[in-house]
Amino acid sequence: MSDTLSTGTVPASAPPPTRPSSRHLAVARLRDLALVPAIVAVAIVGWIISPVFLSTDNVLNVLQSMSEIAILVLAQTIVLITGKMDLSLESTFGLAPGIAAWLVVDPELTRGLGLGLLPDAWAVPVVLLVGALVGAFNGLLIVRFGLNGFIVTLGMLIILRGLLTGISGGQTFFALPGSMTYLGSTSWLGVPASIWVSLLLFAAGIVVLGHTRAGRALYAIGGNADAARAAGIRTDRVLWVALVVASVLAALAGLLISGRLAAVPAAQGDGAIFQVFAAAVIGGVSLNGGRGSVFGAFTGVLLLFMIINVLTLAGVPAQWTNFLNGAVILIALVVSRITGGKAQT
Amino acid sequence: MSDTLSTGTVPASAPPPTRPSSRHLAVARLRDLALVPAIVAVAIVGWIISPVFLSTDNVLNVLQSMSEIAILVLAQTIVLITGKMDLSLESTFGLAPGIAAWLVVDPELTRGLGLGLLPDAWAVPVVLLVGALVGAFNGLLIVRFGLNGFIVTLGMLIILRGLLTGISGGQTFFALPGSMTYLGSTSWLGVPASIWVSLLLFAAGIVVLGHTRAGRALYAIGGNADAARAAGIRTDRVLWVALVVASVLAALAGLLISGRLAAVPAAQGDGAIFQVFAAAVIGGVSLNGGRGSVFGAFTGVLLLFMIINVLTLAGVPAQWTNFLNGAVILIALVVSRITGGKAQT
Amino acid sequence: AGCGDRGAGTGTGGGKPLIGVDYPRSDTDFWNSYIRYVPQSAGQLGVDLKTTNSQNDIANLISNAQTFMSQGVKGVVMAPQDTAAIAPTLAQLESRKIPVVTIDTRPDTGTVFMVVRADNRAYGTKACQFLGTKLGGRGKVVMLQGGLDSINGRDRTEAFSECMGKEFPGIKVFGEATDWKADVAASKLQTRFASDPDIRGVYMQSSFALSGTLQILKQRGLQVPPTDPKHVFVVSNDGIPEELKNIGDGLIDATVSQPADLYARYGLEYAKAAIEGKTFQPGPTDHGSTIIQVRDGLLEDQLPAPLVTLDGAPVAGQPTVKYDDPSLWGRKG
Amino acid sequence: MTTAPHHPGDDDPPVVEAVDITKRFGSTLALSGAGIMVRRGETHALVGRNGAGKSTLVGILTGLQAADGGAVAFDGRPAPPLADRDAWRRRVACVYQKSTIIPTLTVAENLFLNRHARSRAGLIRWSSLRREAQHLLAQWSVDVDVRQPAATLSVEQRQFVEIARALSFGARFIVLDEPTAQLDAAGIDRLFTRIRDLRAQGVTFLFISHHLQEIYDLCDRVTVFRDARHILTAPVAGLSRQALVAAMTGEDVSMPEADHRPPASDAPVLLSVRDLVTGSGARLSMRARAGEVVGIAGGGGSGKVEVAEAVVGLARPVAGSVTLAGRVLRPGSVPDALAAGVGLVPQDRHREGLVPGLSIGENVTMTVPQRVGRYGFISRARRDALARDTIAALTIKASGPQTPVADLSGGNQQKVVMGRALANDPRLLVLITPTAGVDVRSKQTLLGVVEDVRRRGTAVLVVSDELDDLRICDRVLVMFQGRVVAEMAHGWSDNDLVAAMEGVDLHHV
Ligand SMILES: Nc1ncnc2c1ncn2[C@@H]1O[C@H](COP(=O)(O)OP(=O)(O)OP(=O)(O)O)[C@@H](O)[C@H]1O
Ligand SMILES: Nc1ncnc2c1ncn2[C@@H]1O[C@H](COP(=O)(O)OP(=O)(O)OP(=O)(O)O)[C@@H](O)[C@H]1O
Numbered sequence A, B: 001m002s003d004t005l006s007t008g009t010v011p012a013s014a015p016p017p018t019r020p021s022s023r024h025l026a027v028a029r030l031r032d033l034a035l036v037p038a039i040v041a042v043a044i045v046g047w048i049i050s051p052v053f054l055s056t057d058n059v060l061n062v063l064q065s066m067s068e069i070a071i072l073v074l075a076q077t078i079v080l081i082t083g084k085m086d087l088s089l090e091s092t093f094g095l096a097p098g099i100a101a102w103l104v105v106d107p108e109l110t111r112g113l114g115l116g117l118l119p120d121a122w123a124v125p126v127v128l129l130v131g132a133l134v135g136a137f138n139g140l141l142i143v144r145f146g147l148n149g150f151i152v153t154l155g156m157l158i159i160l161r162g163l164l165t166g167i168s169g170g171q172t173f174f175a176l177p178g179s180m181t182y183l184g185s186t187s188w189l190g191v192p193a194s195i196w197v198s199l200l201l202f203a204a205g206i207v208v209l210g211h212t213r214a215g216r217a218l219y220a221i222g223g224n225a226d227a228a229r230a231a232g233i234r235t236d237r238v239l240w241v242a243l244v245v246a247s248v249l250a251a252l253a254g255l256l257i258s259g260r261l262a263a264v265p266a267a268q269g270d271g272a273i274f275q276v277f278a279a280a281v282i283g284g285v286s287l288n289g290g291r292g293s294v295f296g297a298f299t300g301v302l303l304l305f306m307i308i309n310v311l312t313l314a315g316v317p318a319q320w321t322n323f324l325n326g327a328v329i330l331i332a333l334v335v336s337r338i339t340g341g342k343a344q345t
Numbered sequence C: 001a002g003c004g005d006r007g008a009g010t011g012t013g014g015g016k017p018l019i020g021v022d023y024p025r026s027d028t029d030f031w032n033s034y035i036r037y038v039p040q041s042a043g044q045l046g047v048d049l050k051t052t053n054s055q056n057d058i059a060n061l062i063s064n065a066q067t068f069m070s071q072g073v074k075g076v077v078m079a080p081q082d083t084a085a086i087a088p089t090l091a092q093l094e095s096r097k098i099p100v101v102t103i104d105t106r107p108d109t110g111t112v113f114m115v116v117r118a119d120n121r122a123y124g125t126k127a128c129q130f131l132g133t134k135l136g137g138r139g140k141v142v143m144l145q146g147g148l149d150s151i152n153g154r155d156r157t158e159a160f161s162e163c164m165g166k167e168f169p170g171i172k173v174f175g176e177a178t179d180w181k182a183d184v185a186a187s188k189l190q191t192r193f194a195s196d197p198d199i200r201g202v203y204m205q206s207s208f209a210l211s212g213t214l215q216i217l218k219q220r221g222l223q224v225p226p227t228d229p230k231h232v233f234v235v236s237n238d239g240i241p242e243e244l245k246n247i248g249d250g251l252i253d254a255t256v257s258q259p260a261d262l263y264a265r266y267g268l269e270y271a272k273a274a275i276e277g278k279t280f281q282p283g284p285t286d287h288g289s290t291i292i293q294v295r296d297g298l299l300e301d302q303l304p305a306p307l308v309t310l311d312g313a314p315v316a317g318q319p320t321v322k323y324d325d326p327s328l329w330g331r332k333g
Numbered sequence D: 001m002t003t004a005p006h007h008p009g010d011d012d013p014p015v016v017e018a019v020d021i022t023k024r025f026g027s028t029l030a031l032s033g034a035g036i037m038v039r040r041g042e043t044h045a046l047v048g049r050n051g052a053g054k055s056t057l058v059g060i061l062t063g064l065q066a067a068d069g070g071a072v073a074f075d076g077r078p079a080p081p082l083a084d085r086d087a088w089r090r091r092v093a094c095v096y097q098k099s100t101i102i103p104t105l106t107v108a109e110n111l112f113l114n115r116h117a118r119s120r121a122g123l124i125r126w127s128s129l130r131r132e133a134q135h136l137l138a139q140w141s142v143d144v145d146v147r148q149p150a151a152t153l154s155v156e157q158r159q160f161v162e163i164a165r166a167l168s169f170g171a172r173f174i175v176l177d178e179p180t181a182q183l184d185a186a187g188i189d190r191l192f193t194r195i196r197d198l199r200a201q202g203v204t205f206l207f208i209s210h211h212l213q214e215i216y217d218l219c220d221r222v223t224v225f226r227d228a229r230h231i232l233t234a235p236v237a238g239l240s241r242q243a244l245v246a247a248m249t250g251e252d253v254s255m256p257e258a259d260h261r262p263p264a265s266d267a268p269v270l271l272s273v274r275d276l277v278t279g280s281g282a283r284l285s286m287r288a289r290a291g292e293v294v295g296i297a298g299g300g301g302s303g304k305v306e307v308a309e310a311v312v313g314l315a316r317p318v319a320g321s322v323t324l325a326g327r328v329l330r331p332g333s334v335p336d337a338l339a340a341g342v343g344l345v346p347q348d349r350h351r352e353g354l355v356p357g358l359s360i361g362e363n364v365t366m367t368v369p370q371r372v373g374r375y376g377f378i379s380r381a382r383r384d385a386l387a388r389d390t391i392a393a394l395t396i397k398a399s400g401p402q403t404p405v406a407d408l409s410g411g412n413q414q415k416v417v418m419g420r421a422l423a424n425d426p427r428l429l430v431l432i433t434p435t436a437g438v439d440v441r442s443k444q445t446l447l448g449v450v451e452d453v454r455r456r457g458t459a460v461l462v463v464s465d466e467l468d469d470l471r472i473c474d475r476v477l478v479m480f481q482g483r484v485v486a487e488m489a490h491g492w493s494d495n496d497l498v499a500a501m502e503g504v505d506l507h508h509v
């Protein structure tokens, strides 16, 4: 590379930028925006198919229905950047509000312990606490015992879902306390609170991952854990925190959707992890760690939900919706490979 | 694998093995058999819980009900050893017989094209052909275009499942031709043919992966693809073949279960991939490629199905079965980590 | 006719008969109610139970049936959600002379002693008639379908669409596939409200979408009394306690009460009867249902699945049940 | 040894001839119209600075990569198509710079990969394969059980497995890309003896190394690449060291050692290591004054790297303590060492030195987040300013602080690692094999930096077996089998030091 350009004395002026690296920079900067043209294209197609698509009502609808999954995508992005993955997020998404409901709701009204032990106001802290505990347990197995993250969280996915089925007896928890439904069902300034929450979390994610020591540590660990350790980053602790934060975010997302539905179905989150991975990867987050951005992940999830919305508005036959969803994901992957370089590896 | 079995023919001049390496060898040799004590323990526990457990009837039941998933595990093992993964196997498992049924069965009896284009005898070749095509398409995207295998096959999982839902309208194909039901429903020497088929395939897998250059090439690629290429292995071609073989095996497994059910439900294979991964990893196959054995994978799937059978015999409450399944997988992982070294990373 | 001939008691010698019951799934409210009723009924009927859970997977069901055979059960009660793929298992059980009672679904082929089910097509038709009548034959309704791969869901979808097309051609139906998922149902319903704000009716094929639908109506300010022209008529399906409560509160308008308790009771009763060698003939039964012969050698006891409404007044000439009627299983829980 | 035993006639076609080869990687021009011609029976050296395109040419000469332009011919006939690996392997064998050992497979299988002994049924005969493997390794005195996974081998043993494999093909033309970079002196001797044997049998070698002395010891002719281009090809005998280095760098370079000013004897003791014992039993006790440069020398497996890693907290010692400027460091804690003012250049820059996907700026400031922001936030402007200083001070060739480190050449990457070590103005700078795989010019810069920091009162530990690295030290501790066996003041003779590293004491025999 450029060190072979012989320069006896370093000139005061910086060496003229070589082509390769300046192009690299441009690519890196553009990768974040890689999906914007696609989003615009889908918006136009959607508007042609149904003018309703761009109505405030429908835009809010898209944003609200993606808000919970978007938070899961944010959580997964954090974990992916460190070079791990957390499949169990989809189960935490259901289990955390499920446990809170189980502990709090009145058994007269619906299934639940309702031990009278916990006042309703405790429901939300319990949700977040369950998330934190799941994350800590994942951390114990992955960071402390050195087990493979994919397989640990796969086991946790199954076990946590089983736990929710077990405590709920497979039934839906209804009649949630107001503290649990507030965030998911209220509106601020005419916009559902869950949209605000998800947008704020993404904004925070952009700042933290892009502009703080802790955030950059995630990238360093994902890029080369040994080097990060040698540079004085407490890699184990950071990984642990990342797993806990991701699980707490998943619990929060679960709280939002439980609030929106005013219930915790035993199957809450079932199968969501596929969509979460697809959105993160389409958004340019690398499964090998160290690469990807929170903003990119946001564009990924936005694109996916816009397409699903367009398909619904277009009224595609029910039996073909799954096929089309899959096709959209695959095509988005191939396109992001062609346009954005090695975005998805 | 078996190459670590010491043979007496090593010349006397062999250097005395140094301590660290001899310990390493012992571990490597034992890893294949790591699950055998667990299997024996489960057999004893099962027999205590219900003497029926060891009856011929029940043993055949366990072997038959695991036979199709076992073939999927074999397929996944082949792919994992090369350092890739194929999530779409679970969809191929349903799609391949689904397409054959769709093309062949009489629309008078059940949903299907029954174009009269294909005589019944063509059904089985069509099943295998669909498998091969899916594998080839995966290969195209992964090997040729260099897309990430996890995400490509995740997309394919969704799309192929959607395709089956699309062509079947979500319904079950039944009234399958005799050629499709033969293998899955007949018995040879009093033992269901699907048991024979799966055992034979595993035996073939042990020989091919342990004792042929092609098989060793899979390990070499999984261990270090660049080095394998330098050693003259046509890595792209081998990967491609591995993906195609895995998909064909998945199609064959689908054929067996369709034969056993005499039908192809639209949800055939749904969610099976989790179990497949769990079995392979418990059996000591590494998700990072290059490590694991076919025999180990077999012990993994056998252990899982024995435990499920014991739980069924013990009559655990319905809503806790999922939880127990998950717990079994997680505990098996942790135990195999503690006893077998780094088997699952 | 009636409840069948009391044949000579050639049943099990001495002890209680052993019956294997396979639960189809444990992750829905309805089936969990069933799971809770089965041991109760077994106690009342004096039979011993072996239970398994096939988790909505036909392969598990087959394996579980094998396990029952190994365990030496004398009769099997199952609810195969896949009515085609169960045929080989039925043949195997028949070859071992183990009688089978299927719950909720009717196998496409093969022999069973009795099918105990409520008519899923009737659910769809009842919901259609209720909505069509209440809307006066005009307007738009959304049907939140279940999973495409579920026979019960398909029956409800087909019957509802057929009835709407025939009896209420002025009503436009938006069918939305939801995979039995509450969040999918909620976002599809919301999308429909965005594109067609004048929707006046919702048919949910199961209670899974219940609270999400109510939340959307609340958010859009559509929870108004039926007298208000903005009222959206909501018909649910299952008859779980929460639905009955919501009818009482005026939040939804009707539901179809699936007889979870009767499924448990008569499934076991017919299995026991089969073990004891009794036989049955088509005709009305002693528990308010009718046995019909759906094909040669296949009897089906069609249990009543009443439409539940706030006032219990007949709709479109069909009787309905008041939401607080103590005969409803959702009131006994 | 400078003359080849075979004297090829001028009409004899060269073993390999590459003409006008061009190769691009993305926008990087790795080779631009370069060529080489290797005559039958000679040992031909290929030299050039990091990134000159040597390994790229090796890839093309061995059929691993296709050239974008140009032609390769063996014995005057065009090279076989890329897909025909067997044909390539008949013509040329190679020890690549990047390891081609497969760690998960056994040593035996690595040796015979894709050419396993087979029975008539086509199945592999593991027993005879193991026998052959044992036989092969015995020739190289590599004493390992061939049934163990290659992952358990030491770096040196791995290198010998690579070499043994390459030489066992029976090819008449062998390429060795930096084969000595991982070997100690004894290993290099063994390799050279073997090369000379084979050369006597008429085998041709293409030999790449950054150790110019080896070129003079071993080779007949030398080709120099610079900036992706061919610069010259000449007989080694007629080329002075000066001229060779000038051809490589395009300028005159001399190693820094001339002005040696020892630290003041009253300088305070900064570092004191007391009875340090590492996990595998290596021991070290030492002190270093402010401004002092102390070398720790030793051969492979001497434990020098282990003790150094224990000093900086990368590894947790079993016993002993490290005190820096009166502060006792927490054992096994890198953050604590950093806080106390330790700067580290780790042994392997790829493994521990760099996060390749991140920019120069991020890598350089990774150890000093507090210097580029407050309250956990990072200011890009400050980070880039700091990185720009480093780029200027160490003459890193890059377009700016945003350039990903992965885009830099090896020498410049090593400078980034050095920049990271210097970022916290260390009181103690620990350099572990700081110039491994670095070309002459970059070596000069890196060692020059040491002179700068010692003037500012920093104590420096240089852990290496490279004599050039050790020459800048005020004194050198020599380790052998986990113990310090000798201490040599500045001005030692090469022979004494090498002998001590080999465990031989020349003065007491
Ligand atoms: N696979 C690759 N992708 C991108 N760039 C590459 C690749 N391989 C080599 N390069 C670039 O090509 C140039 C030549 O590299 P090469 O490895 O041939 O150098 P070298 O002379 O062997 O250096 P060294 O002495 O450090 O081994 C360098 O700029 C390098 O970064
Ligand atoms: N992970 C390990 N497990 C067991 N023993 C080890 C390990 N790493 C190193 N050793 C042993 O510790 C001793 C010191 O090894 P080390 O490689 O650190 O020495 P070194 O001086 O750095 O050698 P080199 O110059 O080759 O890098 C050797 O005997 C080596 O075999």
Ligand SMILES: [Mg+2]
Binding pocket: D054, D055, D056, D097, D177
């Ligand atoms: Mg090189």
Ligand SMILES: [Mg+2]
Binding pocket: D301, D305
């Ligand atoms: Mg070392």
